[in-house]
Amino acid sequence: xxxxxxxxxxxxxxxxxxxxxxxxxxxxxxxxxxxxxxxxxxxxxxxxxxxxxxxxxxxxxxxxxxxxxxxxxxxxxxxxxxxxxxxxxxxxxxxxxxxxxxxxxxxxxxxxxxxxxxxxxxxxxxxxxxxxxxxxxxxxxxxxxxxxxxxxxxxxxxxxxxxxxxxxxxxxxxxxxxxxxxxxxxxxxxxxxxxxxxxxxxxxxxxxxxxxxxxxxxxxxxxxxxxxxxxxxxxxxxxxxxxxxxxxxxxxxxxxxxxxx
Amino acid sequence: xxxxxxxxxxxxxxxxxxxxxxxxxxxxxxxxxxxxxxxxxxxxxxxxxxxxxxxxxxxxxxxxxxxxxxxxxxxxxxxxxxxxxxxxxxxxxxxxxxxxxxxxxxxxxxxxxxxxxxxxxxxxxxxxxxxxxxxxxxxxxxxxxxxxxxxxxxxxxxxxxxxxxxxxxxxxxxxxxxxxxxxxxxxxxxxxxxxxxxxxxxxxxxxxxxxxxxxxxxxxxxxxxxxxxxxxxxxxxxxxxxxxxxxxxxxxxxxxxxxx
Numbered sequence: 065x066x067x068x069x070x071x072x073x074x075x076x077x078x079x080x081x082x083x084x085x086x087x088x089x090x091x092x093x094x095x096x097x098x099x100x101x102x103x104x105x106x107x108x109x110x111x112x113x114x115x116x117x118x119x120x121x122x123x124x125x126x127x128x129x130x131x132x133x134x135x136x137x138x139x140x141x142x143x144x145x146x147x148x149x150x151x152x153x154x155x156x157x158x159x160x161x162x163x164x165x166x167x168x169x170x171x172x173x174x175x176x177x178x179x180x181x182x183x184x185x186x187x188x189x190x191x192x193x194x195x196x197x198x199x200x201x202x203x204x205x206x207x208x209x210x211x212x213x214x215x216x217x218x219x220x221x222x223x224x225x226x227x228x229x230x231x232x233x234x235x236x237x238x239x240x241x242x243x244x245x246x247x248x249x250x251x252x253x254x255x256x257x258x259x260x261x262x263x264x265x266x267x268x269x270x271x272x273x274x275x276x277x278x279x280x281x282x283x284x285x286x287x288x289x290x291x292x293x294x295x296x297x298x299x300x301x302x303x304x305x306x307x308x309x310x311x312x313x314x315x316x317x318x319x320x321x322x323x324x325x
Numbered sequence: 326x327x328x329x330x331x332x333x334x335x336x337x338x339x340x341x342x343x344x345x346x347x348x349x350x351x352x353x354x355x356x357x358x359x360x361x362x363x364x365x366x367x368x369x370x371x372x373x374x375x376x377x378x379x380x381x382x383x384x385x386x387x388x389x390x391x392x393x394x395x396x397x398x399x400x401x402x403x404x405x406x407x408x409x410x411x412x413x414x415x416x417x418x419x420x421x422x423x424x425x426x427x428x429x430x431x432x433x434x435x436x437x438x439x440x441x442x443x444x445x446x447x448x449x450x451x452x453x454x455x456x457x458x459x460x461x462x463x464x465x466x467x468x469x470x471x472x473x474x475x476x477x478x479x480x481x482x483x484x485x486x487x488x489x490x491x492x493x494x495x496x497x498x499x500x501x502x503x504x505x506x507x508x509x510x511x512x513x514x515x516x517x518x519x520x521x522x523x524x525x526x527x528x529x530x531x532x533x534x535x536x537x538x539x540x541x542x543x544x545x546x547x548x549x550x551x552x553x554x555x556x557x558x559x560x561x562x563x564x565x566x567x568x569x570x571x572x573x574x575x576x577x578x579x580x581x582x583x584x585x
Binding site for chain 1: 378381382383407408410411413414415417418419421422423424425434435438484
């Protein structure tokens with residue numbers, strides 16, 4: 065007698081694979097944190113990674129922030145002018161930037177640049193046996209490769225987000241003053257009046273968490289890449305996709321934690 | 326040297342390794358006494374490199390045991406495993422030099438990144454070790470991709486012997502090299518092994534290499550060692566597998582299998 069395939073089986077397989085992947089990531093995270101917490105500490109390596117993740121991301125983050133601020137000012141004006149509420153533009157601009165757009169857009173841009181780079185480098189090290197060589201030289205690959213990057217990622221993202229907040233506000237200021245007819249002093253005063261410490265702090269907390277996720281995903285996918293150049297390519301794509309998705313999920317959760325009533 | 330005269334320096338017992346449904350190692354045994362230089366030969370894809378990685382703990386085994394100077398590797402805590410690695414030197418088939426570090430830092434990695442040595446001291450030692458394999462200070466400050474294949478191999482040998490190890494593992498040390506460079510690498514390995522008096526296991530299918538650097542040979546076939554003996558008996562082993570391998574005949578069962 066012919067047996068029909070169970071229609072629920074594919075869904076079950078996907079769920080099981082998802083749970084297994086979640087478990088693997090959780091285990092990798094725990095091992096990476098444990099590796100970061102105990103000596104030896106590769107501080108020179110962490111410093112180099114801080115430059116790589118933070119300093120070299122400044123141009124792309126600045127560019128993203130200034131145009132986001134400019135577009136935000138223009139779009140807010142289009143919407144608010146219908147209700148004669150143009151005066152709210154500085155408040156909306158600065159709060160949106162510091163709470164949401166600054167951290168999220170910065171993190172997404174850095175994810176594209178850094179997560180991909182970490183996954184490609186670590187993946188190449190995996191397939192060319194360089195990670196095996198680390199083990200044979202009595203080094204813990206997690207301590208040498210992942211821990212310094214995690215520390216650098218967590219420390220580099222908050223200053224990057226602060227820079228993005230300032231440059232984004234500058235972009236909004238330029239459009240508001242140069243094109244929409246705002247008084248410079250009034251615009252800046254409104255910005256400062258609307259801004260609360262919590263807005264900035266929540267953005268910085270998000271930045272640190274996003275920095276952690278970006279490095280974690282790049283390292284995880286790089287570490288588990290296999291199958292030569294194709295495998296490294298797949299690891300790079302997966303790193304950017306998973307880092308971006310986790311940033312958006314974490315953004316919601318942190319927003320909920322800080323601002324839900 | 327560690328261990329008594331009767332205790333093998335390196336001992337692999339009943340190694341089993343499967344990839345999915347394919348059994349690559351099927352109860353492999355190998356013994357190297359202190360000071361031995363054992364060459365493991367076999368067709369491409371027969372599991373030589375897999376046995377090498379299992380022995381070093383880079384790949385988990387499905388069954389079997391690995392002992393270094395009588396100590397079971399699997400029973401060591403991670404600190405003990407790292408200590409064991411400090412007593413070992415490894416040359417990988419593709420060299421596995423770290424692209425992001427200059428050659429001298431590659432050579433001195435175990436001494437100052439994970440060891441007690443200071444940077445300046447490690448630099449001096451790396452220059453000495455590189456000189457022993459015929460590389461000068463200019464090469465020491467280059468990055469691996471800036472060196473030729475033969476120079477990279479020399480640098481990788483310098484890294485393997487930098488900490489004066491007791492156990493040496495060489496995976497296909499002469500693959501991909503021209504005959505002259507291969508002979509030079511063989512001579513370097515021979516010098517290092519003699520100078521360090523290390524117990525050495527070399528994975529290779531290069532018979533010229535085997536005759537120069539090994540005193541014992543083991544033939545891996547079908548996941549097991551099918552013949553083992555002194556290198557002088559390689560040509561009169563009495564084993565069909567060895568004879569086919571040595572003569573390079575294409576008829577018989579010792580032709581290569583698919584890679585795992």
